[in-house]
Amino acid sequence: MLAPSLHRVTIRFNATSPPNRDALQHVDELLTAAVDMGAIELEKVFQFVRSAFRRSGNYGLLFDLDDVLGAAGAGAGAGALDLNALRDAALVLRGFVRAAAEDLLAAPEVGRKLLDAVGAIVRAIGVDVTQAECVITARCVEDGVDYNVALEGVDGEVRYLFLHMVGPPEPSTTGQELWERKDSYADGCARTLFGLSGLLPVELSVVADDADPFDSWGDGDGVNELASSLALLSDLDTLRFDIGEDAVGPGLLVAIREPVLNALTHIYVTRAALDSTFMAAGRPKHLEGWFDALELAVTSRSNHGLQLQRLEIAGHFCLCMLWVRRVREVVGEVVLNVTCMNRVRSVCLTCDFVPWW
Ligand SMILES: [Zn+2]
Known part of the structure; x- marks a missing residue:
């Protein structure tokens, strides 16, 4: 017993739900399909993915998305796009998404x-x-x-x-x-x-x-x-x-x-x-x-x-x-x-x- 005379304790806590894991499954499927797509479709996929990360509360993946797009030469202000680089970016991002989904399962609630x-x-x-x-x-x-x-x-x-x-x-x-x-x-x-x-x-x-x-x-x-x-x-x-x-x-x-x-x-x-x-x-x-x-x-x-x-x-x-x-x-x-x-x-x-x- 450390504090037997303590009679009032106040706890403030955030009970927000963990990020939506179903959204990551959806994104995984989208990125898997994307490896056969053209550059214009791939751009749309990345836009949808960004929206999905934001809405589902998977904010950390927004940074991963920026990183893989930057590495593929498709970051903000990029010019002509390299199709193979974009397809590779989709696969790399899918790896991050799968890891994040695993982490969500293991995270204490x-x-x-x-x-x-x-x-x-x-x-x-x-x-x-x-x-x-x-x-x-x-x-x-x-x-x-x-x-x-x-x-x-x-x-x-x-x-x-x-x-x-x-x-x-x-x-x-x-x-x-x-x-x-x-x-x-x-x-x-x-x-x-x-x-x-x-x-x-x-x-x-x-x-x-x-x-x-x-x-x-x-x-x-x-x-x-x-x-x-x-x-x-x-x-x-x-x-x-x-x-x-x-x-x-x-x-x-x-x-x-x-x-x-x-x-x-x-x-x-x-x-x-x-x-x-x-x-x-x-x-x-x-x-x-x-x-x-x-x-x-x-x-x-x-x-x-x-x-x-x-x-x-x-x-x-x-x-x-x-x-x-x-x-x-x-x-x-x-x-x-x-x-x-x-x-x-x-x-x-x-x-x-x-x-x-
Ligand atoms: Zn009455």
Whole structure:
């Protein structure tokens, strides 16, 4: 034990994905085909290759590209091109591309590095994670996602790790370009939860007020990676969601449709900023998309033999009575402390007839 009196540790880390390896496979094929091409086609190939390196995050290969083109007399401002030299350049570059692809396979991932760093920290502060209770809270902040980790030891003392994840982008609605590296909050959070899995967390709390810390691309790639990391959290029995006015992108709810978090028995849902009198005086929120995702998650888990024991929802919500009925059939106990349950799909027999402030 090196620092037993250390109670707060802050880690800032970049959880950006590794460069896109699929793009290198694509470039390899392109360069292989290029050795039979003419000078004009070869020039186009090198342009595409440059674009692929840039978009896929393989920035080091941009230097290799400049080097081989320079050696072939085809660098910036070059005059007439030597076809054989260009073909040789394509083959040399292909060698660099293959080596880079091999290196990507061997490179340690962000999650692995974080796992090692967090392991070293808890050893230094003298916490036995098998005896401690670990609770994680995730929330979006301006430039990434914050994870607050509370570790309560058997001595009753609580140590805090504050992790600030930067790097992965919030998914845009425009989709991804060919060769672009795939990355999202869901991917970054998957790497982060992998890194925190050694702490054996028992509870994960998610604050999703106007952005979802587990947001993913529409194709579900990030969610798959997230589910893989969640499968490692075999002691986690409680999920808490503090959702806001516009909560729509519940990446975590999609991920737990899979048979992961096998110890999960309790889900608690509250509404962010319930203590605001301004919000409390307004119309109770329906948040149909969010609650539909919750229903899909608990139903799927029930089908996997992982029925939730208890679901508690508290706050200024307007819930559909049919939804409540369906959910009661797949969850052991449903406890509701909400403003209204008189909704039938899109019509609420109370909220739609009361003049809310
Ligand atoms: Zn209502």
